[in-house]
Amino acid sequence: MGENTKKTIKTIKVDMDKCNGCRTCEMICSAFHAVPKYSSVNPARSRIRLIRHPLRDIYVPVHAGEYVNAECAGRDKYVINGKEYEECAFCRASCPSREEFKEPDSGLPLTCDMCEGEDEPLCVKWCLNDALTYEEREEEVEEDEIKAQTEMEIGLEALADRFGLEKITDAVARMREKEQ
Amino acid sequence: MRYAETGFNLEIDLSRGNIERVESDPELTKHYLGGLGTNAKILWDRVPPEVEPFSPENVLIFSAGLLCGTPAIGCNRTIVSTISPQTKLMAFSMMGGFWAPELKYAGYDRVILRGKSPDLVYLWIKNDQVEIRDASHLKGLGATETAELIRQELNEPKAQVASIGMAGENRVYFASIEQGRSSASRLGIGAVMGDKGVKAIAVRGTKDINIAQPAEYLELCHEVMEYIKWRNDNPVPGVMTIMQGIGSPQEMKVHDEKWHTENFMWGNTRVRRKDFWNEEVEQQWTKTMDSMRTRFISCYNCPMECGATITPPGQPTYMMKCFSKLTYTMAAFSDLDFGLKIAQRATEYGVDGFSAPQVMAFAVELYENGILTDKDMSGMPSDNEGRFYWLLDRIVRREGIGDVLANGTYWAAKEIGGGAEEYAHNNIKKHEQLPLKLSMLNPIYFLMYCTGEKINITQIEGQFPQAPYPKREEREAFVKDWFQVPDEKFKQYFLDWEPRGENSNPYYPTVRMSCEIVDWQEMMHYIDDALGMCAGLSSFPLKPPYHIHNYPKFITAGAGIEMDEAKLTKAARRYRTLVRAVNIRRGMRRADEKPPENHWKKRFPELEKDLLDTYYRFKGWNNDGVPTKETLHELSLDYVTEDFIKRGILTDNDGDGLSDETSVKDKSK
Numbered sequence: 092m093g094e095n096t097k098k099t100i101k102t103i104k105v106d107m108d109k110c111n112g113c114r115t116c117e118m119i120c121s122a123f124h125a126v127p128k129y130s131s132v133n134p135a136r137s138r139i140r141l142i143r144h145p146l147r148d149i150y151v152p153v154h155a156g157e158y159v160n161a162e163c164a165g166r167d168k169y170v171i172n173g174k175e176y177e178e179c180a181f182c183r184a185s186c187p188s189r190e191e192f193k194e195p196d197s198g199l200p201l202t203c204d205m206c207e208g209e210d211e212p213l214c215v216k217w218c219l220n221d222a223l224t225y226e227e228r229e230e231e232v233e234e235d236e237i238k239a240q241t242e243m244e245i246g247l248e249a250l251a252d253r254f255g256l257e258k259i260t261d262a263v264a265r266m267r268e269k270e271q
Numbered sequence: 272m273r274y275a276e277t278g279f280n281l282e283i284d285l286s287r288g289n290i291e292r293v294e295s296d297p298e299l300t301k302h303y304l305g306g307l308g309t310n311a312k313i314l315w316d317r318v319p320p321e322v323e324p325f326s327p328e329n330v331l332i333f334s335a336g337l338l339c340g341t342p343a344i345g346c347n348r349t350i351v352s353t354i355s356p357q358t359k360l361m362a363f364s365m366m367g368g369f370w371a372p373e374l375k376y377a378g379y380d381r382v383i384l385r386g387k388s389p390d391l392v393y394l395w396i397k398n399d400q401v402e403i404r405d406a407s408h409l410k411g412l413g414a415t416e417t418a419e420l421i422r423q424e425l426n427e428p429k430a431q432v433a434s435i436g437m438a439g440e441n442r443v444y445f446a447s448i449e450q451g452r453s454s455a456s457r458l459g460i461g462a463v464m465g466d467k468g469v470k471a472i473a474v475r476g477t478k479d480i481n482i483a484q485p486a487e488y489l490e491l492c493h494e495v496m497e498y499i500k501w502r503n504d505n506p507v508p509g510v511m512t513i514m515q516g517i518g519s520p521q522e523m524k525v526h527d528e529k530w531h532t533e534n535f536m537w538g539n540t541r542v543r544r545k546d547f548w549n550e551e552v553e554q555q556w557t558k559t560m561d562s563m564r565t566r567f568i569s570c571y572n573c574p575m576e577c578g579a580t581i582t583p584p585g586q587p588t589y590m591m592k593c594f595s596k597l598t599y600t601m602a603a604f605s606d607l608d609f610g611l612k613i614a615q616r617a618t619e620y621g622v623d624g625f626s627a628p629q630v631m632a633f634a635v636e637l638y639e640n641g642i643l644t645d646k647d648m649s650g651m652p653s654d655n656e657g658r659f660y661w662l663l664d665r666i667v668r669r670e671g672i673g674d675v676l677a678n679g680t681y682w683a684a685k686e687i688g689g690g691a692e693e694y695a696h697n698n699i700k701k702h703e704q705l706p707l708k709l710s711m712l713n714p715i716y717f718l719m720y721c722t723g724e725k726i727n728i729t730q731i732e733g734q735f736p737q738a739p740y741p742k743r744e745e746r747e748a749f750v751k752d753w754f755q756v757p758d759e760k761f762k763q764y765f766l767d768w769e770p771r772g773e774n775s776n777p778y779y780p781t782v783r784m785s786c787e788i789v790d791w792q793e794m795m796h797y798i799d800d801a802l803g804m805c806a807g808l809s810s811f812p813l814k815p816p817y818h819i820h821n822y823p824k825f826i827t828a829g830a831g832i833e834m835d836e837a838k839l840t841k842a843a844r845r846y847r848t849l850v851r852a853v854n855i856r857r858g859m860r861r862a863d864e865k866p867p868e869n870h871w872k873k874r875f876p877e878l879e880k881d882l883l884d885t886y887y888r889f890k891g892w893n894n895d896g897v898p899t900k901e902t903l904h905e906l907s908l909d910y911v912t913e914d915f916i917k918r919g920i921l922t923d924n925d926g927d928g929l930s931d932e933t934s935v936k937d938k939s940k
Contacts, residue, residue, distance in 0.1 A: 111576050113569040114369070115344070122342050122482075122489070129485035132341060133376060135477035144428075145452070145580055146419065146588045148565050195477035219500065219574035 096237065097229040101205050103154060103212060110150035110222040112143050116214035123206055123213045135195040138203040139214045142180050149174055152214070152223060155192040156183030158200035163188070273297065274483035275341055275830035276305060281379045281401060283394065285467050286327055286386030290401050295380065301832055301842075302907065304801035305337030305380060307363050308846035310352035313383065314361060315849055315911070320856045320918075324356040324459075325442065325466045331384040333374070333433070333472065336803015340375030340480040341829050342492045344499065344816075345808040347371055347571040349433070349450070350800055354857075355458040356466075357444040357679050358701050361853045362458035363725065366433070367570035367805055368451030370474065373431040377476025388468030391440070393421060396474040397430075406470040411437055413619025414449035415589055421473050434471035435461045436621030438667040442466050443677040445626035445703070449618060452568050452578040452590035456623040457727055458702060459679075483831030491824055498816045499574060499808070507813050509740050509749065517815055518575030519807040522596045523567060526557045531594075537601045539632040540697040540706040556607040563611050570805065577807060583612045587619075595624030601706065602628030603659045613659060620667040625727075626679060626703040631662040633680045633694055634672065642689050647672045679703060697867050700859070702726045704867060712777040712871045713737075714785040717879060718886050719792070720866035722896075724850050731796055733811045735761070735788045739768040739775065755818035757791055757836070764788065777875050782882050786889040797843045798822055845906040848891075848898050852911045855920060861887075861896045897921065 117134035124138065125131040142151040163186075166178040185192035185200035192201045206212040211225040251259050282291045295309075303309045310332045322328040331353045338346045349371040355362035374382070377398050393406040409417050418432035431451065438446035439461035446461030447454045455461075482488050499517065506515035511530050513520040529548035536543055563583050567576035568590065578592040591614060599617070600610030617627055635658055637643040638651075649671070651661050665673025675683045680695035680703055697704050699720060705728055715735065716728070723731040734755065740746045743766070750762040764784050769775050780788060795810035795818070802822070809817035817825075823834040851859075864883065887894060891902030897920060903912045915921040 111567055111569040111574070113571060113573050115572045115574070118342060118572050122485075125479075125485075127485060129342070129482060129489045131479035131481045133477065133479040135376065136479075145566075145568060145590060146415070148580060148588070150566075217496070219496070220576070 095231045095233060098232045098237070100228050100230050102226045102228070103205075103215060104224045104226055105152050106222050106224070107150055107152075109220050110141070110152060111220050112141065112145060112150050114141050114143075115217045116152055116223060117141060119213045119217040120206075123209075133195070136201065138192065138201045140191045142177065147174060149176060149180075150222075151176065151180050153181065153183055153191070154203040154214075155185055155201045157202060158185045160187070162186050272481055274481050275338055276300060276380045277375060277378050277478075277480070279379050281382045281396065283382065283384050283401075283403070284386045285384060285388040285392070285403070285469065288388075288403055290403070292379070292399075292401075300337065300830070303846050303849075304798075304826075304842055306334050306348070306350045306803050307352065307797065307800035307850075308842070309381070309801075310334050310350055310363060311361070311846050311849040311853060314352060314354070315853050317385075318354060318853075320858070322354065324354045324359065324463060327385065327387045327467075329354050329385075329463060331460070331463050331467060331469075332381055333370075333384075334381035335371035335374050335379075336799075337801060338825060338829050339371040339803035341482060342489065342572070343802075343804070343825060343829065344492060344495055345570070345573040345575070345805040346803050347573065348800070348803040348805060349374070349455065350803070351448060351455040351460050353460050353463045355444075355460070355702075356442065356462050357459045357682070358726065360700065360857055360859055361724070361850055362460050363800065363850070364448075364455035364457045364460050365800060365806075366448065366450050366453040366455040367573075368431070368453035369571045370431045370433050370450045370472075371803055372571050373474045373476050375476065375480050376478055377474050378478050382472060384464075384467055384469060387466065391468050391470050393417075393434075393471040393473060394469065395421075395425060395430075396472065396476075397427070398476055398478060409470050410440065413437075414439075414447075414621040415587070415619055417471055418450075418473075421471055425473065427473070427475050430473045430475040432471050432473045434621075435464050435469075436619050436667070438462075438620045438622045438677075439465035440470070441667060441669045441677070443622060443667060443669070444679045444682065445623040445630065447621045447623050449621050451570070452580075452592060453570060454618075454621075457625070457725070457730075459623075461621050482829055484828040488825070488828040491821060491828060494821070495808075495816045502814065502816065507749070509745050510736060510813065514737070514813060517808060517812045519577035519593045519805075519811070521577065522593050523560075523564065523577065523579035523591065526553065526560060528553075528556065528597065531597055532601070534707075535597075535601060536706040536708050537604055539602070539636040539694060540629065540704075540708065541636075542604075543708070552606075559607045559611065573805065573808070575807060581611055581615070583615055586612060586615045589615045589618045591618070598624050598628045598706075599659070602632040603655060605656055605659075609656050609659075613656075613663065616660070617663060620663065622663075622667065625705065627663065627666070628659075629697065629703045629706065630666065630676050630680055630683070631659050633683070634662055634676055635659075636694055637687065637691055640694075642687065642691050642694070643672065696869060699866060700726050700863050704728070704870075708869060708872075710872045712873055712875055712879070714777050714780060714782065714878070714882055715788050715792075717777075717866065717871075718785055718789045718882055720870065721864040721883060722789075722886065722890075723793070724854060725796070729811065730806070731789075731793050733806070734792045734795055734813070734815075736765065736813060739765075739770050741770055753814060754820070755814055757819045757840075761788065761791070777873075777878055782878075782885045783889075785882060786886045789886065790889065793847070794840065794843050795819070797847045798839065801843070801846065802826070841906070845908065848902065848906055849908060849911065851892070851896070851898060852903075852908070852915075855897050856914065856918065859896070861894070864896060 116139045117137040120137040122129045122132045138155040169176045215223045215225045334350045348365045352363040391406040395402045414434045414436040417434040433450040442462040444459040447456035448461045532547045565580040568578045582588040599613045666677045681701040684691040684695035719731045799809045809815045823839045826834040
């Protein structure tokens with residue numbers, strides 16, 4: 092066992108009671124991720140989506156999580172304080188069963204990157220009603236394991252950059268054959 | 272590439288069922304900016320004065336403001352323009368909400384409807400796919416209900432829907448268009464939509480809006496955001512609570528209604544109840560609001576929470592904003608419980624929250640004074656609140672007396688006769704006004720009431736405090752951070768304005784100062800209405816985040832149109848003059864420009880004449896309120912001159928020499 096070390100966990104706390112439904116989070120997310128930065132706006136490209144039904148008082152801002160290539164075998168509905176939330180309302184996946192979290196033109200999946208390089212995610216910064224707040228916390232992880240993993244990945248990435256991923260995969264396959 | 276705007280209009284001929292996507296001329300945007308400005312140009316070009324509001328030749332334009340859909344906070348307004356059935360003049364009502372940005376993302380700056388559909392239809396716009404769809408199953412349904420059903424049947428929960436209720440279908444002259452938490456209510460544009468056979472326009476867009484100078488634009492937006500935060504923490508002292516902050520007056524949040532209930536008029540705008548507000552009322556109304564209000568809500572890209580979802584017990588939820596909270600309550604001499612409940616039904620029917628209660632109170636007063644009789648009101652319940660529900664139901668269906676009342680107090684009084692005209696006492700240009708009656712003439716407000724072409728005081732007032740501060744030190748503190756003024760002299764005007772004595776109403780601010788103050792206030796509203804900015808963050812509140820100094824930068828960085836203060840001022844003046852030209856061509860003249868006779872108790876005919884004479888000259892209009900040839904030429908509106916000459920409104924040799932006269936007058940002061 093190696094020594095323990097700290098890892099930063101980035102969290103956006105969503106207070107649905109404070110959401111006023113304005114969709115500024117969607118707007119600024121799409122602008123920030125435009126290329127060049129802020130050169131266009133299109134909430135349909137946003138990595139945060141507000142699931143919003145004012146007449147049912149439903150306001151759920153959801154950040155795009157990882158892409159998955161299959162839908163769930165079954166789905167859940169939640170009822171909270173008498174309000175029924177739609178299937179997938181709290182799910183962050185970009186998946187075949189929903190329109191959310193895909194580029195409207197290419198269909199490519201979108202993932203929230205917490206606005207890397209900024210002090211805090213811009214959806215948080217632009218939410219003046221504090222429905223979204225940013226929190227960082229440290230978690231302890233085993234250092235050696237992480238270190239080894241990181242080193243190996245950096246090395247592999249460098250090799251992939253130089254020779255292309257396909258050649259690396261082939262080489263690994265050949266190495267495995269030799270070993271057997 | 273086009274920036275901020277999409278560069279495309281959607282032209283829909285409802286008679287033929289023809290839909291076209293037409294590229295617009297970028298030069299037009301430079302001249303008229305978009306929104307209201309471009310709408311005025313389209314109305315001028317396409318709707319000659321002979322065209323009646325309910326003619327297929329009338330057009331109904333839904334225009335997104337120039338900067339809608341960009342990161343500019345609070346820029347979300349749709350400007351709906353047409354010819355009003357009530358005033359027969361140009362109507363341009365606005366709505367916030369979510370519709371305008373969605374239209375932009377679908378790839379259009381505006382939708383222009385002409386002709387009439389033989390059957391009730393709704394329009395479905397999804398990016399490049401645009402359909403005219405059958406709406407026969409939606410006939411008679413409420414505006415909010417309709418929007419929900421359309422989203423369901425299209426399976427498009429994110430579609431934004433602008434719709435009319437029964438009032439619009441039945442061409443009630445004060446029918447609104449409802450959308451999200453907003454509505455375009457004034458001047459009967461919902462009736463024109465109903466006349467065209469259009470129940471709703473649903474839109475969903477997933478395209479980009481481009482920004483010309485992204486980094487600069489974001490920096491401007493950040494400045495606005497920081498100022499909003501600062502302004503929310505620093506209310507303006509010395510004015511009544513609802514004027515202290517920014518946004519629309521925070522009627523959904525404020526419980527203390529002493530000021531409104533004791534200063535605004537009750538019933539048919541006649542009765543002032545000076546000692547109405549007490550602890551018991553406050554407790555009861557607070558309880559009502561707290562029990563029915565579910566959540567504060569906002570329009571697209573705006574942190575202000577000017578609206579709320581309201582759920583009266585046993586009734587569907589609806590969305591409310593601003594002063595419709597009290598208009599029904601006060602028209603009926605009732606309480607907030609009644610007001611919030613009847614407003615639910617009124618919102619579904621789609622009626623204007625100012626005109627509708629006033630028309631009903633007018634009918635009740637006519638009945639109480641024997642001008643409307645039991646025969647006219649056959650079936651009306653005897654209890655006060657029941658009467659209002661009954662009247663509302665008759666009006667939106669145009670049943671019996673409702674058919675007469677559905678034309679608003681001006682036209683209804685004419686038709687009823689027997690002295691009824693005396694009771695239609697709160698109109699300007701045939702349009703119902705806020706329920707306000709005051710004592711001493713305020714020269715600034717006199718000009719705004721007379722000449723405002725939105726014909727609604729909240730749509731022209733704003734930047735200059737409504738009343739002087741009692742103490743000089745307070746005034747000095749007020750002007751200290753008043754950087755929104757277009758010129759330093761406005762600070763001096765305010766500093767010298769006293770509640771009593773020589774420098775007080777009605778002779779101070781002087782005639783000339785009043786002209787300048789009105790001109791500034793009006794200009795800010797006109798700029799907002801072209802850009803699609805909510806008046807609540809700009810032209811309406813004191814010390815707003817948007818003003819004449821940062822707007823040109825927003826236009827330059829956002830739309831890529833080189834702009835400065837002088838150019839923007841001129842552009843606003845151009846389309847403001849064009850709005851007037853549309854109305855002048857339809858017969859509006861000086862004689863129409865007057866406040867309700869009883870708006871102020873103390874009137875000053877000579878001063879009022881001087882005010883209007885001077886203001887007309889200041890604006891470059893002749894003594895009848897018609898823009899002069901020189902003015903039109905200066906604003907590159909020579910095509911208006913040509914038309915005016917053809918119609919005999921101006922003559923070929925109308926050398927007006929106004930500038931001389933003005934300078935003579937100035938010297939004499």
